[in-house]
Amino acid sequence: xxxxxxxxxxYRVHQRPPGLAAALRSVFRREYKTVAxxxxxxxxxxxxxxxxxxxxxxxxxxxxxxxxxxxxxPTGGEVNxxxxxPRRREDAFLKKIMLVLGQKQQLLWDLPPSETFELxxxxxxxxxxxxxxxxxxxxxxxxxxxxxxxxxxxxxxxxRMKCELAAALVHRPxxxxxxxxxxxxxxxxxxxxxxxxxRYNERxxxxxxxxxxxxxxxxxxxxxxxxxxxxKLVYDGALEELVTRIRPDKRIVLRFGRAVDTADLAGLGTxxxxxxxxxxxxxxxxxxxxxxxxxxxxxxxxxxxxxxxxLEEVMSELFARGRAERERHGKDGAA
Amino acid sequence: MKRYLRLLWMQLRASLLLTxxxxxxxxLDGFVExxxxxxxxxxxxxxxxxxxxxxxxxxxxxxxxxxxxxxxEGVLEGAINPSLVTVVEHIRKGTLDxxxxxxxxxQFLVSTARFQPWRATNVLxxxxxxxxxxHLVGRGPAPWAVVEALVTMTAxxxxxxxxxxxxxxxxxxxxRIDNLSQLFNAVFDAARWPVSVFRGLxxxxxxxxxxxxxxxxxxxxxxxxxxxxxTLAGALVGAALAFAISRAVWTASIGRYTSAGG
Numbered sequence: 039x040x041x042x043x044x045x046x047x048x049y050r051v052h053q054r055p056p057g058l059a060a061a062l063r064s065v066f067r068r069e070y071k072t073v074a075x076x077x078x079x080x081x082x083x084x085x086x087x088x089x090x091x092x093x094x095x096x097x098x099x100x101x102x103x104x105x106x107x108x109x110x111x112p113t114g115g116e117v118n119x120x121x122x123x124p125r126r127r128e129d130a131f132l133k134k135i136m137l138v139l140g141q142k143q144q145l146l147w148d149l150p151p152s153e154t155f156e157l158x159x160x161x162x163x164x165x166x167x168x169x170x171x172x173x174x175x176x177x178x179x180x181x182x183x184x185x186x187x188x189x190x191x192x193x194x195x196x197x198r199m200k201c202e203l204a205a206a207l208v209h210r211p212x213x214x215x216x217x218x219x220x221x222x223x224x225x226x227x228x229x230x231x232x233x234x235x236x237r238y239n240e241r242x243x244x245x246x247x248x249x250x251x252x253x254x255x256x257x258x259x260x261x262x263x264x265x266x267x268x269x270k271l272v273y274d275g276a277l278e279e280l281v282t283r284i285r286p287d288k289r290i291v292l293r294f295g296r297a298v299d300t301a302d303l304a305g306l307g308t309x310x311x312x313x314x315x316x317x318x319x320x321x322x323x324x325x326x327x328x329x330x331x332x333x334x335x336x337x338x339x340x341x342x343x344x345x346x347x348x349l350e351e352v353m354s355e356l357f358a359r360g361r362a363e364r365e366r367h368g369k370d371g372a373a
Numbered sequence: 374m375k376r377y378l379r380l381l382w383m384q385l386r387a388s389l390l391l392t393x394x395x396x397x398x399x400x401l402d403g404f405v406e407x408x409x410x411x412x413x414x415x416x417x418x419x420x421x422x423x424x425x426x427x428x429x430x431x432x433x434x435x436x437x438x439x440x441x442x443x444x445x446e447g448v449l450e451g452a453i454n455p456s457l458v459t460v461v462e463h464i465r466k467g468t469l470d471x472x473x474x475x476x477x478x479x480q481f482l483v484s485t486a487r488f489q490p491w492r493a494t495n496v497l498x499x500x501x502x503x504x505x506x507x508h509l510v511g512r513g514p515a516p517w518a519v520v521e522a523l524v525t526m527t528a529x530x531x532x533x534x535x536x537x538x539x540x541x542x543x544x545x546x547x548x549r550i551d552n553l554s555q556l557f558n559a560v561f562d563a564a565r566w567p568v569s570v571f572r573g574l575x576x577x578x579x580x581x582x583x584x585x586x587x588x589x590x591x592x593x594x595x596x597x598x599x600x601x602x603x604t605l606a607g608a609l610v611g612a613a614l615a616f617a618i619s620r621a622v623w624t625a626s627i628g629r630y631t632s633a634g635g
Contacts, residue, residue, distance in 0.1 A: 109470050111631050123633070132476035137558040146389055160383040161475045161482075189394075218549065 039213065039245045040083040040106065047076040047101050047116035047269075075101040076117070077269035083247070085212075088239055090260030090277070091249040094357050098251040098269040103215045105136040106247070119213060140218035143202055145190040151201035152186040155208055156357055159297045162209035165231035169208065175241075176204045177236050196227035196335055203234065214238070216248045220255055253349035265353075267360045276350075284356050286322040292333055293341035306333060322348065380477060381485055387453075388488035397527035399491060410498055413441065413565060425501075428569040433509030435567055437593035440502035441526065442565040445588055447495025448530055449561065455487035458517070458552060461544050473631070480538065480623050516594050523596035527604060529588040535612075535619035536583070542619075542626040548615045564589045584611065 053069045055061065076098040083089055091099040104110040105117060108124035108131065117124055122131035145154045159169045176182065180200045190198060199219070206214075216235065232255055233333040239246050250256055256263060256277070263280060265273035273280050290307065297314040306329050307321035321329045327342060333339055392399055417439060422430040430438070460483040463469040479555050507513055514522075540553055547553075548618035560583050561569075568579055568586035579585040587608045 090467065104470075107474060109473055111628075120438060129475070129476035132474060137470070137474055137475075139470065142466065142468050142470070144468065146387060146391075148394060149387060153387055157383050158475075160380050163476075163479050221521055 039085040039087070039120055040081075040247075041116075041118040042079060042081050042102075043116040045076055045102070045105065045117060046074065046113045047077045047098070047105055048113045049075055050071045074269045075219065076105070076112075076266075079164055079266065079269075079271045081271065085245055086239070086243045087262060088236075088246045088248070088260045090254060090256035090263040091247060091266060091352060092263050093249075093251075093266040095278060097266045098216050099266055103137060103217050103247065103249065103265065107135055107215055108132070126268060128154070133209055134211060135213045135215065136206045136209070137215040138203065138206045138219050140216075140219065140221040142197070143190075143198065144205060145198065147191050148189055149194075150187045151182075151190055151205060152191070153174055154201075155186070156203045158205055158208040159346055164209055170212075172208060172210055172292060173204070176207060179237055180230075196223050196230070199223060199227070199231060200234075203231070207209075209239065210242055211244065212242070213245045214247075216246065216250075218250055220348055222253055228252060228255065235259060237333070242252050253353065257349050265356065267357055268364075272356070272360060275364075277372060280350050281346055281349070282323065284352050284359075288323050288326050289327070289345050289347050290319045290321055290333075290342045291341075291345070292317045292319070292337065292339055295338040295340045298337055302337060374552075377477075377481060380389040380481070382487040385488055385490070390492050393480075401492060403494070407496065410443065413443070414459045416565075428567060430569070431510070432596060433506045433511075434593070436502055436506030436509065436565050436597050438482060438498045438589045439462050439565055440506060440590040441494050441529075441592045441596075443502060444526070445501035445533065445564070446561075447492045447499070449533060450518045451492025451495065452553070453534065456484055457537060457541060459483070459486040460541050463543050466614075467492045467630050471628070473627070476609055479627060480620070483541070484534070485536075501602040516596045516600055518596055521600065521605065522592045525587070525592040525600065526610060529592060530586055532615050533617035537625050538619035542622045545630055561588075562583070567593070584615075587611065602623045 049072070050070050051073050053062075053071050055064060075096075078298065079102065082305045087326070093099050101110065102354075104125055105112050106119060108127040111125045115178070120134055122128060124131060124150075139230065145151050146157070155173060159163075159166075164172070180203060181205060182200060185193060185197050186200060186204075192199065193201065199359075203219070214235075218233070220231050235246065235248070236259055238244060246259075248252055248255065248259060261276060263273070263275070264271060265280070287308075289310070293316050294314075298317070300309065300312050303309055303312065303317055303319065307319040307325070307348065310318040312318070317328070330342065333342070417432070417435060420427055425431065427435065452510065459467070463472060463483070469483075472479050475482060484518060503514075508615065540557060564585040568576060568590040571579055575585075580587075590603060591600055591608055595602075595605070
């Protein structure tokens with residue numbers, strides 16, 4: 039469905055030096071720097087897959103999505119989405135895809151969302167019966183109800199996002215790019231958006247690429263993740279595998295019936311947190327069985343859970359490693 | 374073609390709904406419009422109180438220019454400027470991305486994004502001014518003159534629209550074009566006078582660079598039956614050229630937006 043080879047996107051950025059004198063000088067002579075937002079990325083995505091793009095701010099996630107949707111022309115490399123070259127922005131291509139930008143809105147501000155839906159129906163040439171069926175289904179999945187007939191400006195952020203999604207899906211795109219669709223939403227609304235996206239993918243077999251700051255979104259939605267850091271692809275595969283590779287530890291939470299001293303935990307694993315009634319330990323995954331058995335035998339355990347370390351921590355460790363590596367090769371990397 | 378007509382109707386519909394939502398604005402704008410119309414005629418009245426003709430135009434004849442000026446102002450304020458504001462906002466907020474994602478011509482979509490439907494009242498005012506003018510001139514327009522005037526007006530609207538597209542294209546480079554559109558409005562104001570009022574360099578400027586002559590003087594001449602055929606032909610060629618150039622500049626600007634962007 040999607041095939042990307044050696045994708046590069048370089049920006050020429052005007053460097054604005056600090057200070058008034060330097061700023062004045064730059065009016066006459068501008069200095070430019072080339073920034074490699076995306077610097078040689080390859081991946082393939084098959085039809086119906088859900089893939090998460092992960093990476094720190096400025097890693098090149100949004101740039102990649104914009105190249106895939108034809109909004110940006112790549113500096114180099116080859117991009118193919120369902121047989122189309124996105125940069126040509128052919129109607130047939132645009133009718134198959136949609137890009138949802140969580141931070142920007144396409145709803146007409148002063149009018150009810152239903153007007154935006156109608157407008158999109160006309161733009162995308164959706165036949166009336168299909169449009170009505172789609173809107174009925176989207177209305178059910180997103181529980182739109184009355185929302186569609188209130189002016190968009192009177193809706194809450196969460197309600198607006200629901201309507202944004204509906205507006206984006208009027209033409210039932212087969213490929214959906216979601217850039218931070220849950221940004222700024224409260225936890226329950228995040229879950230609503232997440233569930234909806236998954237259901238849309240399952241019902242219509244749409245291919246989906248998602249970027250999000252909320253690891254929960256990615257963990258729940260995307261069996262496969264692509265990690266981008268400084269424009270380079272650092273990982274492509276199952277999320278589970280990434281977690282075990284970066285952090286081979288499991289997190290064990292123990293709750294005790296009576297107070298336990300730190301000394302009693304010696305030899306079990308790395309103590310993350312300990313107070314009288316509860317301890318949190320990191321233990322290598324191969325040792326989990328042994329540690330659990332020992333803890334149950336030695337300590338007054340009333341409750342015990344084994345979980346993966348939080349994804350946020352895994353990711354920050356991954357990016358920290360990337361930074362450390364770059365610093366080590368600092369001299370040749372800086373050029 | 375049929376599809377774009379339907380799209381145009383959908384966009385117009387949205388603007389109509391918006392207008393109806395703000396009834397107070399609607400009424401207020403109506404009053405302001407009548408007031409401006411009245412003040413617009415004042416300079417003409419003052420000048421023609423002193424003399425019977427200005428640069429070969431009698432008061433009745435120069436009302437034809439005034440009529441077309443009113444008409445064109447309606448087009449500018451009703452169909453062109455509102456979209457200009459919208460597209461500049463799109464560029465600033467980055468929501469132009471949504472326009473570019475749509476499977477329809479982006480220039481068409483931004484050009485029809487917003488209308489001020491009540492500006493259609495300018496057409497009525499223009500007709501009233503023509504009637505007054507012909508009353509003073511002491512005859513009615515010949516039928517073929519009306520057709521010729523409408524053709525000339527189409528060319529005028531095409532030129533106005535092309536200038537607008539060029540202004541919007543500038544927004545890709547400088548982002549803030551408020552000043553540019555204000556300058557444009559100030560210059561456009563001069564179109565209420567027959568172009569022969571101006572002399573030398575200014576007249577050249579208003580004929581060829583910002584073709585105010587084409588916008589109001591030529592249609593007025595056409596209506597009076599005094600427009601030379603060669604001038605009409607030149608106006609049509611010029612309008613087609615302006616349209617083609619603006620389209621090319623727009624395409625190049627969009628290309629730059631997508632290749633730089635970010």
